[in-house]
Amino acid sequence: MNAPASTLSSRTRLAEQEREAYQRFLGAARAYWATRMFAGVQRQVESEIGAPDTLNDDFRSRVEALPTYQVFAWFERHLQRMRYSGHRGLAAGVEARRAELSNVLSRPLPEGLLTLNTELRLPSYFVDCDIHQQPGGVAAHDLSAFIYRDAVQSGGVVGVASLHDRHVQRVLERFRPTRILDMGCGFGRSTLAFAKALPEARVCGVDLSASCVRVAAHETPEAMWGRVNFLQADATRTGLPDCSVDLLTSTMLLHEMPEYAVRQLIAEAGRLVRPGGMVAHLDFLPPEEPLLRMIYEGHAARNNEPYLLEHSRINLQEAYAAAGFNSVEISDFAETDDALQLPPARWRLPWKLILAVKSEDA
Numbered sequence: 001m002n003a004p005a006s007t008l009s010s011r012t013r014l015a016e017q018e019r020e021a022y023q024r025f026l027g028a029a030r031a032y033w034a035t036r037m038f039a040g041v042q043r044q045v046e047s048e049i050g051a052p053d054t055l056n057d058d059f060r061s062r063v064e065a066l067p068t069y070q071v072f073a074w075f076e077r078h079l080q081r082m083r084y085s086g087h088r089g090l091a092a093g094v095e096a097r098r099a100e101l102s103n104v105l106s107r108p109l110p111e112g113l114l115t116l117n118t119e120l121r122l123p124s125y126f127v128d129c130d131i132h133q134q135p136g137g138v139a140a141h142d143l144s145a146f147i148y149r150d151a152v153q154s155g156g157v158v159g160v161a162s163l164h165d166r167h168v169q170r171v172l173e174r175f176r177p178t179r180i181l182d183m184g185c186g187f188g189r190s191t192l193a194f195a196k197a198l199p200e201a202r203v204c205g206v207d208l209s210a211s212c213v214r215v216a217a218h219e220t221p222e223a224m225w226g227r228v229n230f231l232q233a234d235a236t237r238t239g240l241p242d243c244s245v246d247l248l249t250s251t252m253l254l255h256e257m258p259e260y261a262v263r264q265l266i267a268e269a270g271r272l273v274r275p276g277g278m279v280a281h282l283d284f285l286p287p288e289e290p291l292l293r294m295i296y297e298g299h300a301a302r303n304n305e306p307y308l309l310e311h312s313r314i315n316l317q318e319a320y321a322a323a324g325f326n327s328v329e330i331s332d333f334a335e336t337d338d339a340l341q342l343p344p345a346r347w348r349l350p351w352k353l354i355l356a357v358k359s360e361d362a
């Protein structure tokens with residue numbers, strides 16, 4: 001005999017409440033990991049090893065032997081795995097809401113808001129790894145972007161609510177564009193932040209993932225229809241017209257790409273940005289302090305970020321000069337008011353703002 005609908009509904013609600021409680025527990029554990037555990041690693045390194053001027057093999061091996069570091073590294077790897085996987089993970093939570101979320105994606109959109117490319121061939125670097133430990137990555141199926149969105153909105157090192165608004169304000173201190181291209185836009189947070197701050201601007205978000213741009217389009221406020229659009233395309237060869245944008249921006253894109261693809265992206269930026277226009281990338285570069293650099297490099301393996309270090313090997317001044325840009329500035333970026341305090345009170349990713357201005361005669 002089949003269970004009554006009311007019983008099934010109660011079971012569904014209970015399962016969702018259990019998942020929510022589980023994710024809150026993981027969030028608290030991650031906060032403890034980023035603060036108390038991180039502080040423990042710092043104290044033991046300071047008392048037993050000290051800090052060399054630069055990261056070297058002897059320092060690395062001695063730190064790796066410390067119990068505090070081993071526990072810190074284990075927790076980073078497995079808290080992230082637990083966040084996404086298992087019957088209380090984010091992936092299972094989205095799958096349990098499949099009917100509801102599929103209905104969201106089935107709603108009609110105005111013409112021009114979303115352009116999908118069913119012929120687009122996704123590069124191997126994008127599909128061969130479960131990036132961030134998300135099962136299948138952000139292009140595995142139609143609801144993948146909802147999993148990524150839930151992960152970001154639940155907090156963590158990239159879930160700071162004001163992150164994109166702060167990025168926009170840093171750009172607006174220098175430049176007020178009216179045609180903006182947001183590369184690797186994901187589910188649209190960065191794109192919509194620019195559109196909100198610049199009501200006169202036209203903003204286009206580009207991403208390889210059909211799931212991401214579909215979710216972004218459906219989450220675009222109706223008031224922004226007509227001046228915001230999303231395009232499924234490869235950021236290294238968008239097919240958009242030459243000199244068609246004032247600002248090309250990205251958030252957390254460069255470190256997800258192998259070096260050759262980043263170089264292609266810089267060349268594409270040189271083609272797309274008008275003379276006098278600007279590029280603004282918000283991303284990560286390795287810190288200089290040895291322990292922080294070691295943790296950052298280890299983060300690449302523990303978080304399934306195989307290309308984390310590759311764009312840092314590029315001489316950005318030379319690469320952007322070759323693409324027609326006459327200045328490149330790299331500066332620290334604070335995702336919160338106290339983010340840059342020293343010594344750091346919590347583990348954070350080493351955010352940098354990379355700005356490049358296109359030569360007027362390029």
